[in-house]
Amino acid sequence: MGISFDPMREWMKKQHISFYRLANEGIDAQTLQRLRHDRPVTTETIGKLCEIMQCQPGDLMEYRPEAKDS
Known part of the structure; x- marks a missing residue:
């Protein structure tokens, strides 16, 4: 699948949000x-995030x- 969560990781850096905080938020x-x-x-997870x-x-x-390999 070609979905990347790099933008989320960049957003987290800019907003000073850690994975630890996300874990504490559920x-x-x-x-x-x-x-x-x-x-x-899931889309439910995207909504929570x-x-x-x-x-x-x-x-x-x-x-x-x-x-794609040609």
């Missing part, structure tokens, strides 16, 4: 691990097309 440790490694998460971090989904993720 984001599961396994979900945080998935986010760190650009693995799929937007609420905690006061942002929009587009602030958290971006689509990056995967290179």
Whole structure:
């Protein structure tokens, strides 16, 4: 999948939000691990993150097309 959570990590740096804080706000440790490694998460999780971090989904993720072997 070509979804990257790099924008979320940048947002976190700018807003001084740690993964520890997200865990304390109720984001599961396994979900945080998935986010760190650009693995799929639910739209419910995206909604929770937007609420905690006061942002929009587009602030958290971006689509990056995967290179196709020719």
